[in-house]
Amino acid sequence: MSERARHHTFPEETIGEQAYRLVAELYPLCRSITGDGVRQSLDILARRIPLAVREVPSGTPVFDWTVPQEWNIRDAYVRNSRGEKVIDFRQSNLHVLNYSTPVRATMPLAELKKHLFTLPGQPDLIPYKTSYYRRNWGFCLSHRQLQSLEDGDYEVVIDATLADGYLTYGEVYLPGETEDEILLSCHICHPSLCNDNLSGVSVLTLLAEQLAAAPRRHSYRFLFIPGTIGAITWLAQHAAAVSRIHHGLVVSGIGDRGGLTYKKSRQGNATVDRAVAYLLGRSGLRHEIVDFTPYGYDERQYCSPGFNLPVGRLSRTPFGSYPEYHTSADNLDFVTPVALGEAWATLRDILQLLDGDGKFINLNPYCEPQLGKRGLYDSIGDNELAMLWVLNLSDGEHSLLDIAERSGVEFGALREAAELLCRHALLKRLDG
Amino acid sequence: MSERARHHTFPEETIGEQAYRLVAELYPLCRSITGDGVRQSLDILARRIPLAVREVPSGTPVFDWTVPQEWNIRDAYVRNSRGEKVIDFRQSNLHVLNYSTPVRATMPLAELKKHLFTLPGQPDLIPYKTSYYRRNWGFCLSHRQLQSLEDGDYEVVIDATLADGYLTYGEVYLPGETEDEILLSCHICHPSLCNDNLSGVSVLTLLAEQLAAAPRRHSYRFLFIPGTIGAITWLAQHAAAVSRIHHGLVVSGIGDRGGLTYKKSRQGNATVDRAVAYLLGRSGLRHEIVDFTPYGYDERQYCSPGFNLPVGRLSRTPFGSYPEYHTSADNLDFVTPVALGEAWATLRDILQLLDGDGKFINLNPYCEPQLGKRGLYDSIGDNELAMLWVLNLSDGEHSLLDIAERSGVEFGALREAAELLCRHALLKRLDG
Amino acid sequence: MSERARHHTFPEETIGEQAYRLVAELYPLCRSITGDGVRQSLDILARRIPLAVREVPSGTPVFDWTVPQEWNIRDAYVRNSRGEKVIDFRQSNLHVLNYSTPVRATMPLAELKKHLFTLPGQPDLIPYKTSYYRRNWGFCLSHRQLQSLEDGDYEVVIDATLADGYLTYGEVYLPGETEDEILLSCHICHPSLCNDNLSGVSVLTLLAEQLAAAPRRHSYRFLFIPGTIGAITWLAQHAAAVSRIHHGLVVSGIGDRGGLTYKKSRQGNATVDRAVAYLLGRSGLRHEIVDFTPYGYDERQYCSPGFNLPVGRLSRTPFGSYPEYHTSADNLDFVTPVALGEAWATLRDILQLLDGDGKFINLNPYCEPQLGKRGLYDSIGDNELAMLWVLNLSDGEHSLLDIAERSGVEFGALREAAELLCRHALLKRLDG
Structure with a gap:
């Protein structure tokens, strides 16, 4: 364990530095798809987040597979x-x-x-x-x-x-106002590899920590699982519940110096796909949006045709396309606090958008309401256009993200306008 | 009243000159959203067109608003x-x-x-x-x-x-073969401003005059109303009848020297949107097509989500983007007979297309009919292709405008072909 | 009859040379829409293919037409x-x-x-x-x-x-595993013209000959018919059976030195349209894809609105746009064995794709199946990606062509992967 990782709280640290320290602490452990390396890793995460550790016996049938020894x-x-x-x-x-x-x-x-x-x-x-x-x-x-x-x-x-023993994985469930879930998933089965595996684990841990501390509209489920067999095991044991997953992201390879890469879900135009494209397009960050392919990380399972969940993947340089991939060079020099921090902030923004998005209904849909008599013309100035767009398109068909894409008005301004209009009983949230 | 406007008929005048003279006659009056300025203006229009003047008492509730004093x-x-x-x-x-x-x-x-x-x-x-x-x-x-x-x-x-008194507006209703309506609307509430207000009033007056004199398939409704509150009042009092409005245009700011600007309806792909784009694209005129926004003239009300009428707006330079807007410089020098005449002709072409458009059904849909034995091959020469297109796509799904867009054949040629085929009992109009 | 055409089998000949020889043999005959010229031509074709010669009496009503004398x-x-x-x-x-x-x-x-x-x-x-x-x-x-x-x-x-006599046409029906049909149609009514008429006749004859000798999933119907009236007659007498036609091509003007031209069906996005675009796009051949118009060869009848069959047309230089068209210069110098052979090979590839295409259903749709335990990971190497795509998109909605278009993986590789997966009971063909 390095000098950096010996202590647990460094209040002056940035989120990126905290994420990097967590990577460093997890780095020496010998993980695999099963065994004590995974258990020890989860123990470290459990110090920060309300992690439930699950164990599934070897030999358990999971769809076409069997939980291994x-x-x-x-x-x-x-x-x-x-x-x-x-x-x-x-x-x-x-x-x-x-x-x-x-x-x-x-x-x-x-x-x-x-x-x-x-x-x-x-x-x-x-x-x-x-x-x-x-x-x-x-x-x-x-x-x-x-x-x-x-x-x-x-x-x-x-x-x-x-x-014979168990397959071990970690799960954090953060209940929100609604049972509609946002899934965040990363693999935890690689041994001393920093970007491929630990970058996702650390960023999701810090994200879960932050979300646990604040009010949430959606419920959030974080999975820290062995690749492939872990996702298959979880899906096999929760098949009936996956319909609650409204949005999802696999996070992996997020700590290197390359630009962000978002791989769309199999659906291709799911809300999460559009939300990430919307935010990355306005972020000023180097990024690329790529289409779904059935090769990759656990999006392969979440996006198998029987489930077809709206789950995309956020990475940096795509796996396999950097020379350090799956070698001893994917070490603590290969990932940076800045990259981890930027990934964390991007995910926070994505989740904020997904959490705030939704459809509203204009309660006064015939002609415009008289904003002036409610003091809304003067109170908001530049946001008049945001209010007019929200009122005009809130017919039950358009979400705030739809309105943002069509109008060019910032999502944040539309969300504030929607909240203001809700307070004046001119608008009502339709879902959740 | 200027020298130009003193007389009422100048048979040698172009339409543009007539429209300009009408602007000049209306210019000195002090209009507002209510009051005698509006009444005097409507009186002037009523000399040319069968205008009904309506009065709605102050205090009448109209949706979220109240008719003002x-x-x-x-x-x-x-x-x-x-x-x-x-x-x-x-x-x-x-x-x-x-x-x-x-x-x-x-x-x-x-x-x-x-x-x-x-x-x-x-x-x-x-x-x-x-x-x-x-x-x-x-x-x-x-x-x-x-x-x-x-x-x-x-x-x-x-x-x-x-x-307390009345809100006054003018209405011209020209019944056609069908009750399906085309709505033309302009605001009449601005005092001495020529482009913003009077240009639309004068062009629509001359258009109503021309339409009143000719046979019409559609019924036409012209509204000369105070902005915002006039549209809201009319919609509140005719909410049940708006479903008859199949196409509509707000006309305003149509007399300056700039190119034409068409603002699409909220639907975005309504027949009126496509018809205007089709005609402007072939017109050789400077023009721009812009997407709907919920800010502007009375299209805001017609396109509110509860109505969502297929109503676009035809203007020249968009309001607010010329320095003369809402100043004393929007005067008789700012509008020209040429601009008014060109606007009138463009609107006439749009209405002609909308009036002639429609779906037809090929009464002989299995293989081609034998045109030769009906003398149709020889009689029309170059129009053979127009006939073949109309026959081929008249399956009840495609309007003449659809066929024009897909085939590249001029709408006028398709319309003539359709009429010829109807006369030979090879085609039948489906609607109206 | 030329020296070349006197003998019937030249085993060392290429397909293109065989097609050219057939053109030369048919060239001297005086064909028309009816009469012995057609009969003699069909007799020549019947030496190579199982041709049924049909005769329809003069005076027979066929839709809006009458079978001529x-x-x-x-x-x-x-x-x-x-x-x-x-x-x-x-x-x-x-x-x-x-x-x-x-x-x-x-x-x-x-x-x-x-x-x-x-x-x-x-x-x-x-x-x-x-x-x-x-x-x-x-x-x-x-x-x-x-x-x-x-x-x-x-x-x-x-x-x-x-x-009074008969309208004569030739028909080859090759039953396959399913009754779903692929229609190939050419006109046979032109006298001594090589490209316009005989190129299509000869290429389709050689194609029918080859298809007759091999197993077929689809049934194939070849029509050798007089233009316009022949197609109308056939459609009138088989109107109830046209629903079996799943794909079709009119073939004509396919022997000149110009690039290939594919004219889409009226549907515009039929499987045949997409298959031809897919193959031509990867063929390295000069080609052009053009939209449907209701003017042309017998696609006019197949694509009349009452039938609206998925029938496109494959040609080379479009009729009417080469100076030799409908003149004595459309002779044996105007068509070449190379052009005929390339057309034949292109059609063979199109039919192979259409015959092999179809929708499959992944029998193990929840998560990926474990390919390794079936030896499928090692056995196919580079084709792993093809298998993953087929498994991922075989949800009953996507055909192999859909998957090819979306994935960029070659259709042939996908088809082989599908067959392999079917053999391992991981996949099942849905149609046919």
Whole structure:
């Protein structure tokens, strides 16, 4: 644990700095899709947010899949004939093929090499590799390290267990005025990788912390889950309740120095898709909006055709398109407090818009109401146009976001106008 | 009354010149939202068109509003201590804050100044100002005039009455073959302003005169009404009948030297919106099509969400965006016979298109009819394509305007083809 | 009959060369909308394809039309006073106004000239002219030939008959797994014209030959019919069955050196329209996609509003826009084996796409199925993305073509993925 992460409250810290510190604290743990690495990570999050930790037994059927066995690892190394550890899990948990079966054997280099994974094109980096659904063991190392291995016999130890146990995930549910939910989801199954995994975990933790402290119209559900199997497990066990999810975002890879990338939901024109496009378009931030594809993070599951939830994904540089992806270079130097803070603020703005959006009905729809006799002409000055737009389009068909898109008037001004008109009984919220 | 306006018929005049003469005749009258200025103006129109003058009593509730008291003014002036009239209503009726309460008092300049309105940025112009819904009195004058006022006591007289009476408006109803209506509306509440108000009044008067003399498929309703409260009053008293309005136009600010501006209805794609865009696009005239906003003239009321009528607005330079707007510079030099005549012709073309448009049904929809045996191949030459288009798309879904937009064939040619095919019992009009 | 056409099988020939040979074999025959020229042409086609020859009696009412009399011509010429044949049907069947009434007379040049047709702007070419629905006789000749005629009496002979008989057309029906049909239609009524008429006839013949030899999901119907009246006759007699036509193409003018032109169906966005646009867009071929108009070949009838069938048209240079159109220059030099072969291959690809397209349903729609346990991750490598797209969008709403358009993944890869997934019971075809 680094010096930075030792303490828990730094009131002078920015949100970005707090998020970075949380990344740093989680970084050393060896996570996988199951096991104690996930539990320890969730324990750290639970210090800040009302996290419920759920455990689903191995063997539980979840749609076309089965909850896998639990993997726990204590140590792993490869020792040469001189007794030197040439590969050592304690130096980097990426050294072990994630979810490796246990092994304890001595073998010549040629035999060992069948279980060694490197990146010849990036010879200084350790790759991150997994073997979840095919039993295997192995070590990952830099290509230079591989090239330096001499012939001879090697002692190989992976002191791990693969046994029935549980799949563990964390959930924060923040009830709001309505049961309509906004879902925020991130994966928590990667070991020492900062951007791919921990950036999303830390930003969502700070977001949950902030939302828990303020009044909310929507209910919010945060999921901290192992990738793929975690989303499938949660969906399988909550299939009946997903209809409450009105908007959702998968958040991952949000801490690097690249611009923001929003990947639309499968629906393509869901409110969340339009809200993010609206806000990013006015944000002045570098960003790109890309269409849905069925490849990616857990939006694959949320947007499977049986669910087709309005869930998009917010990232920075798309996964797979930066050279540090799934290597030891996705480390604490690769993510920055500024990037994490900006991501947090963008998500806060998105949630604020989604929470405030809705349809209203003009209670005086025949001709304009006489604003002057209610003092509304003078009281608001520049906002007269916002009021006129809200009154004109609040016919039960148009949401505030619709009105913002059509009118060019800022969403915030429209929302204030709607609240003012509601107070004067000229408007009524239709939903929630 | 000017030399030009003294006579009533000038058979050699163009329509534009006639419209200009009517503007000139109406110019000197002091109109407001109620009162004799409106009555006198309507009397002038009634010499040309079958105008019904309606009177609605003060105090009548109309939706969220109440019909206001009637304002009548006989004289108004400010006299300095030497007895000289330094502001004189008889020189320009803009000098009086429109709808001023009566006043008769003597006061020092400092006190008087609280009731004087000028335009420091346009120091030679008298502003046009009103105070309809807040009781006040005042004078409007050029900023230079204000600067020339010496200290001392001033005699202030506004010999006006504000008392229960009527809201007066004019209505022309021209019954056609069907009860489906086309609405043409202009405001008639501004005093000596030529473009903002009188240009629309005069062009619509000449249009009503022309339409009254010819056969009509649609019925036409012309409204000459005080702005805002007049539209609200008419709508409140005819709410059940507005469903007959199939197309409508507010006409105002149509006499200046700028290009034409069409503001779409709230529906955005109503037939009138498409018809105007179609015709302006082929007209060779400078023009602009702009989206609906809930700010403007009486389209605000016609397009309020409870009515949502297909009513657009035809103007030239948009109100508020020319420096002469609501000043004494919106005078007889600001409008031209050419601009008025071109506006009239454009409106005539729009109404002709709307009147002739409609859906037809091909009575021989399976394969093409044999045009040759009916002599239709030879008789029409170039119009064969128009016939083929009308036959092909007259499936009950497509109007002639739809066909014109899709085919690129001129609306007039399609209309002639439709009439020819109707005469040969190959086509039948579906509506009206 | 040319040297090329004398033999029937040239196994080393390309498809384009075979098509060209068929054009050459059909070229000399004198076709019209009825009569033995059509019968002889169909006989030639019947050597390669299972052609049913249909005969509909003259006088049969077909919608607004009547099946016309049968026209047969044995000889025609104009002889000058020296007994020389100055116009001779045996040199070119274009010399006779097609569907001429018989004539046998002697007349001065001035009288004869009323029945002579030339192209002064293309003085070396014989025009192709018809007079189907107005009784007339005449000769077509080059303008130079006309200018060389001396004054004097001419013997005029058209040894033809116009009498009750039959309208003849050919039909190939290839039943498939479903009764859903793909219609391919060409006109067969032009005499010695290669591009306009024979190019479509030959390419469709070779296409029918190939389709007859392979398994088919759809049923295919090929029509070889006289233009206009043939399509009207077929539609009149099969009106109840046209609902089986799911896709269709009129093929004509497909053998010249110009790029391909696809004219959309009246529907404009039918599957055939989208399939052709999709394939041409990826073909690397020069091409143009044009909107439907009610003028053209038999798509006029198939797309009449009562039928509104999804039938487009594939051509090369649009009819009427090349100078050889409807003249003696539309000869064997004007069409090329390469152009015919490329047209054939394009049509084959279109039909393959239409035949393979369809909607599928993901049988495991909640979350992704576990492809790994079925060996599908490894077995297909690059096609993983195709599988994910097919699974994700196979919700009963999206066809493979929809998925191809949205995903950018090649249709062929999607189709293979769909077949693989069907074999693993993860997907099921919905239609057919």
